[in-house]
Amino acid sequence: MKRAGFDTIWLPVALLMPQLMIIAIFFYWPAGWALQSSFYLQDPFGFGSTFVGGENYTSLLGNDQYKRVAGFTIIYSVLVTFLSLAIALLLAVKADKVIRGAKTYRTLLMWVYAIAPPVAGFLGILFFDQSTGPMTKFFQMFGWDFKLGVDYNATATAMVIVAVWKQIPVNFIFFLSGLQSIPRSVREAAMIDNRSATGRFWQVTFPLLAPTAFFLLIINITYALFDTFGIIDALMKGEPGNNPMTLVYKVYLDGFRGNDLGGSSAQSVVLMVLVLILTVFQFRLVERRIHYT
């Protein structure tokens, strides 16, 4: 293969600079600060800090509330990722078959994408409102006295539903374009080779969609872990006491409302390490099985 080269080192460096600057200023620098402050105990009024070594980390290990939040985060992320991917894939497969009015249909399905997470959270509050929310009424029909912001399970359910609802359009767009990039003749060849539509989907369509699905898997896990902050904040209604929250929300809560910057920093360092492990795991194990054309 022919490769184009640069005459001097300065041009490529200059071209990369904006990107590197952004990463440095908005990621490495704060990450470095977080790492440093995680070894200190800060005065709540900002008058100074004391070096405490690994104490912020060891106290996390013994903290039952932290363990509970970690447990909820795992269940929440798995549910949000799985449901939003599965529902979006189903919708994309169905939308791909629509011939008449396909564009209108697709646009309608994508609209939700334009809603900001806090707004989605607010819409969630309206939907799950104690006295007027249609979803509350829906759950009451099945005998569940749904109390958003009061009952732990009710709030958790609402969080998952709103987060999934918000993420479906993104996944839908990617899955649909992934489906449409599969050559028509390959699917037709499969129609001649395999009578079962389900068999064709799992043996031919889905493997060809795997690169898209893998990309979305990473995006969705990141979304569930970090980007649902606004939804959680809105649905919790400022009552963190008895409500579920994710690790990211707890970092914010302990750091900015509890004024425990050291403990909060230690939590974010733990999160960074977790994400790092997760990413390595995904690329090592999952991506190896994927066929890129």
Next chain:
Amino acid sequence: MAQVSLESIRKVYPNGFQAVETTSFTIQDGEFVVLVGPSGCGKSTLLRMIAGLEDITEGTLKIGDRVVNDVDPADRDIAMVFQNYALYPHMTVRKNIGYGLKNRGTQAAEISAKVEDAAKMLNLTEYLDRKPAQLSGGQRQRVAMGRAVVRDPALFLFDEPLSNLDAKLRNQMRIEIKALQRRLGTTAVYVTHDQVEAMTMADRIIVLNEGKVEQIGTPSEIYHNPASTFVASFMGAPPMNLIEAEMGQGQVRINGYDQLLPVPETYAGSVTMGIRPEDVVLDDRGSVTFRVDILEELGAHRLLHGAIADQPFTVMIGKDDTAETGETRITLKPEALRLFDKATGQKL
């Protein structure tokens, strides 16, 4: 192995476009039939209707004795080779070839044996564990062929399978496909826009134009006795010369030209006269004046492009004949003259 019959088949798309006009023909058991025509003539639509990938608007399609209008493509006992090969990119060659067998409940040992046989027949044995992306165009085409032959279907369908290959490979694959079909004795329907492929491969050719069958016949019939001016100009390279003329009393007069030529037909009126470029002889005592504008050297023969009385005309001469630009006299072989109705283009 089976005979395929199309009875009053018609195709209209939901937007009202009629892709195939009402058509009937029968393909005999073991026959190699080529559907040929310019793009948009409905040849692929016809093939896809036979495959079951396209609904049939009207008419009855039979493969063997069975009406298959509403039969699933997988149950029609057909195999199809696509223009862009349509291999499964995530499967190895072995799995690509065996996929259809696996889905029909064939035993693993039998699949493996059949795949090995097909691979051997197509010189693919050493590539069995590669993925399609690691193969050349010709090899991918062979895999697509392997996928078709391994199932031993009643009918092969080919949708312009060679048009993605370069000229040399195309000629080679043309012969291989034809030989394979002969050896297996499987009925085949082959779609192409390339008239050379049609002429060389077909037992019978079906020429299509704008959704209509123009002519059905052996390559020789199609070439020598085209049913219309469309067939005359579409089949053969260079195409048949078509010149406007007036006819009456066993004689024909080329428009813009005063000389009369004798013809065996009795017809009076305006006609289009057709003659193949190789049926024209350079002759000093010839009765027609031909103005040569361009000499085209093709090695085995030469083409002289020019005009008779300002109507474009081409003459083919052997490599040993001499010719130069300017006016020359020619003779048209009377038995090679074909006459078409000027208005309808149909053969008289």
